[in-house]
Amino acid sequence: MPRGVSRLARPVLSTLVVAVLAGCANYAGIRSDRQMAQPGQYATTQSLPAEQGRWPAADWADQFGDAQLKALIAEALKDSPTLDKARARVAAAVAFSETANANTLPQVGAGYSWTRQRLTESTFIPPAFAGSWQSENKAFLGASYELDLWGKNREALRSAVSTVHASEAEAEQVRLTLTSAIARSYNELGRLYALLDIARDEVGQRTEVLRVARGRVKMGLDTEVELRTAEANLAAAQVSVSALEGNIQRTRYQLGALLGQGPDRGLAIARPTLGVRDEIHLPANLPADLVSRRPDIVAARWRVEATTHDIKVAKAEFYPDINLSAAIGLDAFGWGRFLRAASRTASAGPAIHLPIFDGGALRAQLKGRYAEFDFAVANYNDTLIQALTDVATQLADIRAVDAQLVNATRSDEAAQRALRLAMAQYQGGLTTQLTVLNAQTTALASSQVVTNLRMQRRDRQIALATALGGGYTETAQTAQTVETVAHTQQTAAAR
Template identity: 35%
Template structure:
């Protein structure tokens, strides 16, 4: 904020010149010259006609159809009907450092918005100064104060108000509001990502448990086989080769169990991290009870409404709005900045004079700041702000392209997993029947244990693959829900951080 020099000597000089006829004969010409100079200055300070080079992608550019978005419960993870999963998700949403950081960024953005909004309001300040000083005897101060030690005091109240005639401050407010909206939307996106990460990690716990269950059952079966082969060797009905084959199969199953147990520990530790908890948290994670989420949507195609149903896309949109508003701030910096100013206070030499009514001082007026020549700084700022808009649009396009791919991949994974699971079931049944027939032949003495070792190994691998496919199907449903926005509703966006209208170019 700038204040005009309103000293009375300057005014007296102007009046004296008028009385002598110096200024009176040129007054008309002087006014015309001043107006022409102002218009010339405004023309010289007009912003260059630059525009962003990129455009945001539309649903038609992404191959999306007009199918409606399926209804998704915001607490979609409850469809797995596992109370323990619900508890862990709640713990994560309440105590995750990642979510805490996102919420802190919201508070920070709201503080910036409040600061920008305050710039439009009048500013009132008070200043005071008191000191004892020796006044120069060879300067402008007249006797008897010259050369003496005196008390100097000032007390002054100041008023300053930026009129924002060209909307620079309003554009800054719009940008801050869009940034606050983006931060709030980031929280929604972080909640969805956090819930999705918990569900995916919990599915890994379930995967490890199912593999361990299969391994334990296989171990029990193969331990019985080892005992049977040992008895047959004692009765000279089998050889040590049969014992070695049965022992190898048992060791393979034990390795699978060890790996599954280690995988469960690691997945439980990951859940503790997602929940923002410590090393004691995994001990409270019991057996999983995930069931197929029959209530979760499975659309036949990716709906066009996808772009409006993802919080991360809405946040990217808000950042484009913020960048556009920042560009308007840079454009309007070329125009004059007009401030209303006023002051009132006391100024005196000598402590006794400080409380004299004659020590009162006051003034009011306007301050004008008009950029004339700055070496290209304003043009560079505008070019930077325009590039920031292009960058925000590029980021938006990247988010929407990624969102479409996420949805397409999730749909393809679900369909492929269902087909593969059906085929894998046939593989398991085939190996199980082959293994049963081999056991009959071995028990009848028609074959040795070596004959069935390959089938036993393949059966265990097929059973483990079948269990993995089942978990993959559950996890794929979770990824699809995330890709479809997880039940995000733009209408629930808080009013304080609602998306601003598009900033128009002057």
């Protein structure tokens, strides 16, 4: 090319390159202003008072002093299909992260092919081969590497690693939910046994009333009405016993399922011997530390982190991809010349792809990533609010049950004394059967109230331990402060 023409072509070429780049797909105007909430921005000082309690340990169920409960939880953690599903999801996330990591590394491959073909006589093939059948042998060793100038593959790897951490935290949440469900079902089994004791006592009391009624009828002190009433009341009490025995059977089956076993496993569970831990104190610095103590909050945070990197991947798609490739090998017709130096072949060079017009596909993809980011942030904020509310609710329930237990216990003691007096007077002929029945009804109800409140308090203790994370602590290798994650996602959203 003449020198003068070359001088004129260069600025024209530069102008064309700038024009092409200016017309390329871009992500102008696509962004998000969503931000992760901080624990301190929610009002919790009254509902979550500052106390000097401790966070629950991983063996929090031991506080109830029942060795069987501890053994059941260990069995469930070993054999539960629910946990197996969670572990499988973690394994899938790990495998995906390994694939993402492979995309950041050079790829090397080798191959061989043999082809039997008739060569055409109508092209550039020389007469010696044209129109003949030949066997072509090819062997090659090739390598390729994407320069990843814009960090697309690196961000994809970071997203995959964040997904692994999220899956691990979600598996811990499944574990915590399972252990909590076992403890609460076990406590329910204990409640049903306690109510069964009360119901059986009622059967004994009403059997005694029937015996006295029969004697009084014989002596002419009572009529057939009192006798039949005593019989009906005894039958009703026996119905209550049968109903409770059925509920105990059903709860045993539920426990067998939670253990990852068949229903017969539940039948082998002995009667619970749960104790009660009286003092309840919240741990210090609760709102701030809860974000690393609850696996569901940790998982939600890692999901935000993953979508942040996904946004960067989607943005990198707008820039050119540059791939380097090289290959060496042998290519020859027939076997005789295949391994000769003359059959050597080699190639090397870059490949560049630049999106110019894609009908808006890349912008739509980026909008989708931002939508996922907005959802992840909203899910994190909602999870944090629900966690704080959960802790406050369980604490309030425990305090309320404690207050109720004081009066309920006093009422039950008075009702039991009244029943004993009424029964003694009825046996001595000093009062009617109606008085005894009224006293029995009151005593039965008060005993049931006390029993239910005690079991409800223990159930709330279990729920509080769960609400505080059940002993979970984010490991040092995966821990990140909320501020760091928030800064990362805000920077990505602003770009």
